[in-house]
Amino acid sequence: MYSQRKLKMNTSKKLQDIKVAVDAVVFGYFDKEDLHILLIKRNIEPFKGGWALPGGLVLDDENLDDAVRRELHEEAGIKPDFLEQLYTFGNVGRDPRNRVVSVTYLGLVNPSYHQLSADSDADDAQWFSVNKLPDLAFDHKEIIDTALKRLRTKIQYQPIGFNLLNEEFPFSDLENLYKTIIGQEIDRRNFRKKIMSYGLLNETQNVKKEGSGRPGKLFTFNQEKYKELEEEGFYFEIK
Amino acid sequence: MYSQRKLKMNTSKKLQDIKVAVDAVVFGYFDKEDLHILLIKRNIEPFKGGWALPGGLVLDDENLDDAVRRELHEEAGIKPDFLEQLYTFGNVGRDPRNRVVSVTYLGLVNPSYHQLSADSDADDAQWFSVNKLPDLAFDHKEIIDTALKRLRTKIQYQPIGFNLLNEEFPFSDLENLYKTIIGQEIDRRNFRKKIMSYGLLNETQNVKKEGSGRPGKLFTFNQEKYKELEEEGFYFEIK
DNA sequence: CCAAAAGTGTTAAGAGTACACCCATGC
DNA sequence: GCATGGGTGTACTCTTAACACTTTTGG
Numbered sequence: 001m002y003s004q005r006k007l008k009m010n011t012s013k014k015l016q017d018i019k020v021a022v023d024a025v026v027f028g029y030f031d032k033e034d035l036h037i038l039l040i041k042r043n044i045e046p047f048k049g050g051w052a053l054p055g056g057l058v059l060d061d062e063n064l065d066d067a068v069r070r071e072l073h074e075e076a077g078i079k080p081d082f083l084e085q086l087y088t089f090g091n092v093g094r095d096p097r098n099r100v101v102s103v104t105y106l107g108l109v110n111p112s113y114h115q116l117s118a119d120s121d122a123d124d125a126q127w128f129s130v131n132k133l134p135d136l137a138f139d140h141k142e143i144i145d146t147a148l149k150r151l152r153t154k155i156q157y158q159p160i161g162f163n164l165l166n167e168e169f170p171f172s173d174l175e176n177l178y179k180t181i182i183g184q185e186i187d188r189r190n191f192r193k194k195i196m197s198y199g200l201l202n203e204t205q206n207v208k209k210e211g212s213g214r215p216g217k218l219f220t221f222n223q224e225k226y227k228e229l230e231e232e233g234f235y236f237e238i239k
Numbered sequence: 240m241y242s243q244r245k246l247k248m249n250t251s252k253k254l255q256d257i258k259v260a261v262d263a264v265v266f267g268y269f270d271k272e273d274l275h276i277l278l279i280k281r282n283i284e285p286f287k288g289g290w291a292l293p294g295g296l297v298l299d300d301e302n303l304d305d306a307v308r309r310e311l312h313e314e315a316g317i318k319p320d321f322l323e324q325l326y327t328f329g330n331v332g333r334d335p336r337n338r339v340v341s342v343t344y345l346g347l348v349n350p351s352y353h354q355l356s357a358d359s360d361a362d363d364a365q366w367f368s369v370n371k372l373p374d375l376a377f378d379h380k381e382i383i384d385t386a387l388k389r390l391r392t393k394i395q396y397q398p399i400g401f402n403l404l405n406e407e408f409p410f411s412d413l414e415n416l417y418k419t420i421i422g423q424e425i426d427r428r429n430f431r432k433k434i435m436s437y438g439l440l441n442e443t444q445n446v447k448k449e450g451s452g453r454p455g456k457l458f459t460f461n462q463e464k465y466k467e468l469e470e471e472g473f474y475f476e477i478k
Numbered sequence: 479c480c481a482a483a484a485g486t487g488t489t490a491a492g493a494g495t496a497c498a499c500c501c502a503t504g505c
Numbered sequence: 506g507c508a509t510g511g512g513t514g515t516a517c518t519c520t521t522a523a524c525a526c527t528t529t530t531g532g
Contacts, residue, residue, distance in 0.1 A: 064329040090303040213483030214529040452510030453502040
């Protein structure tokens, strides 16, 4: 279409036959557990009864972002707090039926604010630990691997992790979240110093009630401050 | 397609009508000049006679990467040394005719090794300074902005810039390249120390002949060494 | 008073940054 | 010998990394 050759192709009846889909890798974090991913049980062939990422074909008059949000809403009743494009998978043969190019997204939600499958049109939607994933349909395993890699890189220089926590959270939740995602121990003191130095946390008057030990103060994430800093070219970095 | 609703949609005659294209932002660097981008003059409507990124529709049996490489070869006679997926642009209305989702790529070539338009099917292929771009077709300006942003970020932590230089280059070429891309002065001594500390450059016995002043030693980039380091989880960083 | 988690500072090492003069060549 | 670009070292500052004890609460 952008050059004569393509025009010829199009007008000579041999129309392109490729479908465009979106799929989302949505991460959820359950306090002190592994990172989880949202999967949908397929109720049609191929891979009927198997697990797959939420997603589906894009409508003709719908932007890509809107398509993912719609699918997530329909299939799992979820509206992610954070959602960004991940990568586009389009190799021949990744879907056994048609050629399908899938634009994938990385999303984050706090599962405690989202009841799964409220009014879903899918058989079943469920959270799976990234360490105990079932066999997956299509090339969805590869998509998840890509998403995990991206998440691990990204969380080290952008404070996206806050979307996975409750609105008010004790500092230790943030600590555990980072430990979980990065997959290694972090120095509590240095981590706290660093995070605090950015001034992105507001201290509340509340304290954590549950659990044993000394109750921790609860914090909220200062979204406005973050946007301010971001515009000034600020660069968050965690190791 | 991944859920019943979509299946119904497909079988009820209302088939999806979206085209899949690829477009490439290929950067070339001419010694001591601005960074350049490869553009193609369109010879069909819309935007006939205007400038656009090289690209076109993906063939049914062709992987996305192959499609970009094919288009670049056809339209400009170029085979980029570096090519990676950038972002997928798919908003409704970005092409005035059909709905087109474009998977875009970022490429780097050394123009001195590539003659433009050798056996091209496009009207014309030309290098434009990123600072003197013509009006562009579709949303291609936005795509270029995204690519520039990505290049500027990426070059600071991955030595992709070497693809823009000759096989043997004086150190000053590298210096100028970084200055050009990042768009600011760099400290010559510190930059050299840093680059050298990674051990990625091999010194050759040759020296630069042209130009005035003291001739500089020529270096080559050690690709194997880079891959080695990359596997060990090495992280290149330039400021 | 015991267990559990929260909260807190200091020091040493390393990395980054700023900075200016001599060298080799062509004309 | 002068103009041009190449090549090099040091001192200071700032950031990162390592490290352990006290506090608050519930039971």
